[in-house]
Amino acid sequence: MNTEYTGPRIGDAMGLLLRDANASEATRAKGKHVREFYDGYLSIVDTKDLFRRPLDWPDETWWGYERIQGDVLDLSVGAGRFAVPLQDDGLAVAGLDISPGAVEVAKLRGVTDVTCGDLNEVASIYAPRRFDTVLLLGMGLLLLRSPDKAGATLRQLHQVTARDAKLIGEGAVPDVDSPRGKQLAANNLRAGLWPGQQRARVRYQDVATPWSDLLYASASDLARLTLHHGWRLAAVKESQGNTYVAEFHRMDTGF
Numbered sequence: 001m002n003t004e005y006t007g008p009r010i011g012d013a014m015g016l017l018l019r020d021a022n023a024s025e026a027t028r029a030k031g032k033h034v035r036e037f038y039d040g041y042l043s044i045v046d047t048k049d050l051f052r053r054p055l056d057w058p059d060e061t062w063w064g065y066e067r068i069q070g071d072v073l074d075l076s077v078g079a080g081r082f083a084v085p086l087q088d089d090g091l092a093v094a095g096l097d098i099s100p101g102a103v104e105v106a107k108l109r110g111v112t113d114v115t116c117g118d119l120n121e122v123a124s125i126y127a128p129r130r131f132d133t134v135l136l137l138g139m140g141l142l143l144l145r146s147p148d149k150a151g152a153t154l155r156q157l158h159q160v161t162a163r164d165a166k167l168i169g170e171g172a173v174p175d176v177d178s179p180r181g182k183q184l185a186a187n188n189l190r191a192g193l194w195p196g197q198q199r200a201r202v203r204y205q206d207v208a209t210p211w212s213d214l215l216y217a218s219a220s221d222l223a224r225l226t227l228h229h230g231w232r233l234a235a236v237k238e239s240q241g242n243t244y245v246a247e248f249h250r251m252d253t254g255f
């Protein structure tokens, strides 16, 4: 027996699970992966959610989808869950994802313009291209990471968007009611952070992605932040759980 605990290998766990699920209908239907949080909390996720077809989308996803217009930049394209139907609806879509495996799967599923890269470097990847809608669906607003880091990314989006562009994303309200949520919020406040900041990684088989910071924030808290960096909250659709889809409009003055 190997007596030494090695922990997971650090790598493209997201890509590995998307590749497996794309290759096998059974894995797509029944596969699970794990979201591991920095405090040790584990959440088991159904992989099929990353392949959900439009017929199975909840109302708030449709609400966001129907607001998409013009040339689209999907900042976390994943398996192309939104990019593929958008292309089918006749829109031009550029997809970005930090996971090489996700990029491969998005291409296999028919997304024609896909790039591997970090959404926090979006300006150096896409400028001087200009998009009409930027997507952060599928909990993508969490990828803004922290109030400080979000500002830099939101400002970069100005370099790759048209004057009347929209940002449509899904976010989640922090849990401040459960014992764990209260503890996390108290720890964050002590450290001078927002109550909903967390650090998490995806685990699949023996592989884990690097840790990344996630920003859980209500739409109104997020709106106060985005307003300082050129994006005004225009409308919100709450879900039945703790998530919401929000539409932000690009501002050209006043920030």
Ligand SMILES: C[S@@+](CC[C@H](N)C(=O)[O-])C[C@H]1O[C@@H](n2cnc3c(N)ncnc32)[C@H](O)[C@@H]1O
Pocket: 014, 049, 050, 051, 075, 076, 077, 078, 079, 080, 081, 082, 096, 097, 098, 099, 102, 117, 118, 119, 120, 136, 137, 138, 139, 140, 143, 212
């Ligand atoms: C929860 S999945 C959602 C994918 C897709 N938006 C959907 O709803 O099906 C999150 C995706 O974001 C990607 N991602 C995470 N951090 C990223 C970053 N900094 N830049 C670009 N993509 C990132 C992951 O690789 C993953 O494919």
